[in-house]
Amino acid sequence: MxxxxxxxxxxxxxxxxxxxxxxxxxxxxxxxxxxxxxxxxxxxxxxxxxxxxxxxxxxxxxxxxxxxxxxxxxxxxxxxxxxxxxxxxxxxxxxxxxxxxxxxxxxxxxxxxxxxxxxxxxxxxxxxxxxxxxxxxxxxxxxxxxxxxxxxxxxxxxxxxxxxxxxxxxxxxxxxxxxxxxxxxxxxxxxxxxxxxxxxxxxxxxxxxxxxxxxxxxxxxxxxxxxxxxxxxxNDTKAYPKNRWEIFSEFHDRIYQQYDEYLSGPTPIKMKMLGFWEFFSQSFPNPQKIVKAIKKASSPKKYQETVASILKNV
Ligand SMILES: Cc1cc2nc3c(=O)[nH]c(=O)nc-3n(C[C@H](O)[C@H](O)[C@H](O)COP(=O)(O)O)c2cc1C
CATH class of the missing domain: 3.20.20.70 (Aldolase class I)
Structure with missing residues (x-):
């Protein structure tokens, strides 16, 4: 069972x-x-x-x-x-x-x-x-x-x-x-x-x-x-879905949008997402590099670009 x-x-x-x-x-x-x-x-x-x-x-x-x-x-x-x-x-x-x-x-x-x-x-x-x-x-x-x-x-x-x-x-x-x-x-x-x-x-x-x-x-x-x-x-499997990162990306965007609506201003949403990336990064080959890149993103636009680039290169 x-x-x-x-x-x-x-x-x-x-x-x-x-x-x-x-x-x-x-x-x-x-x-x-x-x-x-x-x-x-x-x-x-x-x-x-x-x-x-x-x-x-x-x-x-x-x-x-x-x-x-x-x-x-x-x-x-x-x-x-x-x-x-x-x-x-x-x-x-x-x-x-x-x-x-x-x-x-x-x-x-x-x-x-x-x-x-x-x-x-x-x-x-x-x-x-x-x-x-x-x-x-x-x-x-x-x-x-x-x-x-x-x-x-x-x-x-x-x-x-x-x-x-x-x-x-x-x-x-x-x-x-x-x-x-x-x-x-x-x-x-x-x-x-x-x-x-x-x-x-x-x-x-x-x-x-x-x-x-x-x-x-x-x-x-x-x-x-x-x-x-x-x-x-x-399902007792180690296999990820073929579109693993597409699904992850949509999930990321969904929570980003919802926290962005709820929290006011660029700093709180950045800190919120950084908290998540401290966990998410563990699924990537070089977690520290990922967290560092997210930390460096100094505006919502830069954050989005950083995430897009992380997911493109994975
Ligand atoms: C940031 C953080 C917040 C947590 N908040 C709660 C909480 O609200 N209630 C609770 O019972 N445990 C809380 N925990 C403990 C986790 O639910 C879990 O018991 C613990 O992390 C061990 O399980 P894991 O190794 O699967 O994470 C928290 C843990 C962390 C790291």
């Missing part, structure tokens, strides 16, 4: 504009997780999160909203908000590694606090009928933290736990820890999804062969770096 592939959220990248264009040009993703909603001490949903989750902006996609908080009231507030839009599931982020987040006991900084995890899940399950799923790292300081959280997590009817097989302290550095991920499989009754460093058909197969009981895989950065990857995994 073909594996189930999920788009792992990337704040600043995988918003509804990206998701719709991705789905239109590449496909291969069963469900998209939206980047996290975070409240700033107020029970108020920022307009950009609202736009991202509006059903009319996601009408052809399966989307699961995500929240990052350590506060039971905030969690419930976001539950009510996403339910008011029609969503049935809320994903909870216990993975974010950034010190500003973890020092305040959120993201991967919350994994070592099963008591607080319990308070949030208790309120969510007692005061709503939302389906809760988790996205976690294996800990912040070390990969055994999650094992101590499992007995609490096992008390609740979570849909699944997606695990990015790193610890928070690593940020995005160093390898994924597959031995520690293996311990998670026997450490919980919940269904686990695998996440981390799936960047090619080979790396996917390595994970699939090592963990035959896992059939859900989340792909984050690899999907932006090579948007054809999910479909290639689904």
């Amino acid at each position: 073909a594996p189930t592939l999920l788009s792992s959220p990337l704040q600043g990248f995988t918003d509804f504009r990206f998701r719709n264009a991705f789905q239109h040009y590449f496909g291969g993703i069963d469900t998209f997780y939206a980047p996290y909603i975070r409240l700033n001490g107020q029970l108020k949903i920022k307009q950009s999160y609202q736009n991202d989750l509006q059903l009319e902006n996601n009408s052809t996609l399966n989307v699961i909203p995500q929240v990052m908080t350590n506060d039971p009231d905030e969690f419930l507030f976001v539950v009510k908000y996403v339910q008011s839009l029609g969503y049935k599931e809320l994903n909870w982020n216990l993975g974010c590694p950034y010190p500003m987040v973890t020092k305040s006991g959120m993201g991967s900084g919350l994994i070592c606090n099963p008591t607080r995890i319990n308070e949030v899940l208790h309120k969510a399950h007692n005061e709503s009928d939302i389906v809760v799923s988790m996205k976690m790292r294996m800990g912040y300081e070390n990969a055994t933290e999650i094992l101590d959280a499992f007995p609490i997590l096992d008390k609740y009817p979570l849909k699944n736990i997606a695990i990015h097989a790193r610890i928070g302290k690593q940020l995005y550095n160093g390898p994924v820890d597959l031995d520690a991920f293996e311990k998670c499989i026997s450490g919980t009754k919940h269904k686990l999804y695998y996440n981390g460093d799936i960047t090619s058909l080979e790396s996917f197969k390595k994970i699939q062969n090592r963990f035959p009981t896992i059939d859900h895989f989340m792909i984050g950065r690899g999907l932006i770096a090579d948007p054809f990857l999910p479909n290639m995994i689904k």
Whole structure:
């Protein structure tokens, strides 16, 4: 059976504009997780999160909203908000590694606090009928933290736990820890999804062969770096479509146009696209040269010329 592939959220990248264009040009993703909603001490949903989750902006996609908080009231507030839009599931982020987040006991900084995890899940399950799923790292300081959280997590009817097989302290550095991920499989009754460093058909197969009981895989950065990857995994092929760069070019133009309409001025759109090119460039023979060329483009016209020349010479 073909594996189930999920788009792992990337704040600043995988918003509804990206998701719709991705789905239109590449496909291969069963469900998209939206980047996290975070409240700033107020029970108020920022307009950009609202736009991202509006059903009319996601009408052809399966989307699961995500929240990052350590506060039971905030969690419930976001539950009510996403339910008011029609969503049935809320994903909870216990993975974010950034010190500003973890020092305040959120993201991967919350994994070592099963008591607080319990308070949030208790309120969510007692005061709503939302389906809760988790996205976690294996800990912040070390990969055994999650094992101590499992007995609490096992008390609740979570849909699944997606695990990015790193610890928070690593940020995005160093390898994924597959031995520690293996311990998670026997450490919980919940269904686990695998996440981390799936960047090619080979790396996917390595994970699939090592963990035959896992059939859900989340792909984050690899999907932006090579948007054809999910479909290639689904079809078990390393072959790109003949018109690979034509499709990529149309996709690029679609997101460029949409971000250009949304962002005001040449600098924000340039920075937005530069962020994407830091990933896209990994599909080209000399990534650094590509990023350098994009950085150098000093006007929208020069940017378009640079992109045209990159795609002509590939
Ligand atoms: C720029 C950036 C933004 C991210 N934003 C989120 C987010 O909003 N929610 C989340 O659960 N994970 C977020 N992540 C983590 C990814 O979803 C993913 O778990 C991680 O990159 C590992 O998977 P990958 O190797 O397939 O990218 C982010 C990662 C990056 C690099």
